[in-house]
Amino acid sequence: DTGVSQDPRHKITKRGQNVTFRCDPISEHNRLYWYRQTLGQGPEFLTYFQNEAQLEKSRLLSDRFSAERPKGSFSTLEIQRTEQGDSAMYLCASSPTRGQGAAYTFGSGTRLTVV
Amino acid sequence: AQTVTQSQPEMSVQEAETVTLSCTYDTSESDYYLFWYKQPPSRQMILVIRQEAYKQQNATENRFSVNFQKAAKSFSLKISDSQLGDAAMYFCAYYSSNTGKLIFGQGTTLQVKP
Numbered sequence: 627d628t629g630v631s632q633d634p635r636h637k638i639t640k641r642g643q644n645v646t647f648r649c650d651p652i653s654e655h656n657r658l659y660w661y662r663q664t665l666g667q668g669p670e671f672l673t674y675f676q677n678e679a680q681l682e683k684s685r686l687l688s689d690r691f692s693a694e695r696p697k698g699s700f701s702t703l704e705i706q707r708t709e710q711g712d713s714a715m716y717l718c719a720s721s722p723t724r725g726q727g728a729a730y731t732f733g734s735g736t737r738l739t740v741v
Numbered sequence: 742a743q744t745v746t747q748s749q750p751e752m753s754v755q756e757a758e759t760v761t762l763s764c765t766y767d768t769s770e771s772d773y774y775l776f777w778y779k780q781p782p783s784r785q786m787i788l789v790i791r792q793e794a795y796k797q798q799n800a801t802e803n804r805f806s807v808n809f810q811k812a813a814k815s816f817s818l819k820i821s822d823s824q825l826g827d828a829a830m831y832f833c834a835y836y837s838s839n840t841g842k843l844i845f846g847q848g849t850t851l852q853v854k855p
Contacts, residue, residue: 657841659842659843666848666850667847667848668745668747668832668845668846668847668848669786669832669845670845671842671843671844674841674842676841682840682842717786719786719843721841729776729788729791730786730788730843731788732778732785732786732787733785734784734785735785
């Protein structure tokens with residue numbers, strides 16, 4: 627297992643464009659999380675999945691953001707009509723079932739720059 | 742709601758010396774875990790050490806150890822024999838067994854001087 631993979635590593639887009647990021651978790655992990663991290667700050671929770679079910683979305687996740695995890699495998703995070711404030715690192719993590727206090731395994735992140 | 746506070750934005754240590762990074766948290770839950778993660782510049786988040794709240798014994802991992810004070814809701818990280826490769830941003834994080842979510846502090850940037 628190569629860990630959590632995120633694609634692309636970097637994305638530069640013009641304001642108003644749509645972008646989509648992909649995350650491939652560790653295969654046996656049924657929980658998948660998305661976080662957003664701005665420069666010099668700690669990651670902020672966006673949303674998470676238990677298998678294919680999206681269990682919670684943060685208030686940070688406006689209507690322009692949507693996440694999916696079809697078939698409980700990889701996940702995508704789409705941002706529509708991007709704004710300069712969306713510029714950040716988007717981190718994906720996976721873990722085994724909750725309740726075990728299992729540590730997350732993080733991907734390398736996708737750095738989004740909106741110009 | 743749970744919160745995690747790291748009051749030291751930046752710390753520095755001389756190579757081979759010892760440094761302690763502070764973290765406090767607030768919660769009303771009894772079942773939780775605490776973590777320290779390391780994030781080198783432009784690199785992914787790496788788990789440093791983990792502490793179960795129900796364990797009184799402080800966790801240790803080689804040169805890394807914690808001082809877990811449950812009543813005071815304090816969870817500091819001690820790095821002994823600091824190495825240049827320890828330079829990174831360190832995040833304290835709280836894991837809720839109830840929600841399954843990880844909540845991070847603001848981070849502490851550690852500089853290691855040769």
